[in-house]
Amino acid sequence: MAETRKPQRITITLKGSEPDSGDVRFSEFLEQLDAIKEALRQTERVVSGNQEQSIYYRVVDLSHSSPSRVVLEPVYPENAAIRRRLAVVPDTFTSAIKTLQSRRKPPARADLAMLESYRPLGVSKNITQVKIASSPKKIVIIDQAFTEDVEKAIGPDIFSAGSVSGRLERVNLHNALSFDIFPPVGPSRVRCHFSEADRQTVKLALDNFVTVKGRLRYKTWDKHPHAIDVKVIDIHEPDSELPSIDDMRGLAPDSTGGLSSEDFIRAIRENNWN
Numbered sequence: 001m002a003e004t005r006k007p008q009r010i011t012i013t014l015k016g017s018e019p020d021s022g023d024v025r026f027s028e029f030l031e032q033l034d035a036i037k038e039a040l041r042q043t044e045r046v047v048s049g050n051q052e053q054s055i056y057y058r059v060v061d062l063s064h065s066s067p068s069r070v071v072l073e074p075v076y077p078e079n080a081a082i083r084r085r086l087a088v089v090p091d092t093f094t095s096a097i098k099t100l101q102s103r104r105k106p107p108a109r110a111d112l113a114m115l116e117s118y119r120p121l122g123v124s125k126n127i128t129q130v131k132i133a134s135s136p137k138k139i140v141i142i143d144q145a146f147t148e149d150v151e152k153a154i155g156p157d158i159f160s161a162g163s164v165s166g167r168l169e170r171v172n173l174h175n176a177l178s179f180d181i182f183p184p185v186g187p188s189r190v191r192c193h194f195s196e197a198d199r200q201t202v203k204l205a206l207d208n209f210v211t212v213k214g215r216l217r218y219k220t221w222d223k224h225p226h227a228i229d230v231k232v233i234d235i236h237e238p239d240s241e242l243p244s245i246d247d248m249r250g251l252a253p254d255s256t257g258g259l260s261s262e263d264f265i266r267a268i269r270e271n272n273w274n
Helices: 026-048 080-086 089-103 112-118 146-154 196-205 261-273
Strands: 010-016 056-064 068-075 127-135 138-142 157-172 178-182 190-193 209-219 227-235
Touching: 010 026, 026 080, 026 089, 026 112, 026 127, 089 112, 089 127, 089 138, 089 146, 112 146, 157 190, 157 196, 157 227, 196 227
Parallel strands: 190 227
Antiparallel strands: 010 068, 010 127, 056 068, 127 138, 157 178, 157 209, 178 190, 209 227
């Protein structure tokens, strides 16, 4: 029987500030681990193409010897095909960080949500360095310059008039008014910014399929919009309220000019062939 290969582990080392003698403050320790957790989740989403997270991580080693060190072991689904596809997530994570540092450009297949999740990595007043290793040869060291690397890769918005359709979810009615649309094709999510005048319309549209029109926002490196400044919101009728084929029967009884449906179709074909 073949020996089961152990999952690839991720080692995270955090170095505190000199006034703290290299120790890491508890609040910033949690913030940094939470940022890494979200970045790993977004990396998995891009790799798998699935919004649902399939990997969870176990803490298999935890030590404090200045610097602090945490070792994570990914736990994959039992399905062999899914497991093979997701096994690249740890190396994809460290490779993406390295690409952002060295090239200041989006890594292959990265989208805006993934890049934005990388932005908080290594950023802390009292954490001077974060080192992440997915293997002995895959080691990245993140310092406070990393945020600028990510910002440079993300770049400014470009604008175009247009529309986007999808299910309206995740409404924010406080401060910056926004909601998210999840299109069936194209971008995984589009953030929609709306005005106070559209507040009631947005409430009515929640969990419905809609088309919004306005000013689309793109990144130069992405063919899909990531946001839109909304001018018009059209709420689609539910499928259950749309007419069926049976409902349409007999709506235009004179449309065939008195011919049977078979003769009418035959006449159209003959006219097109002649």
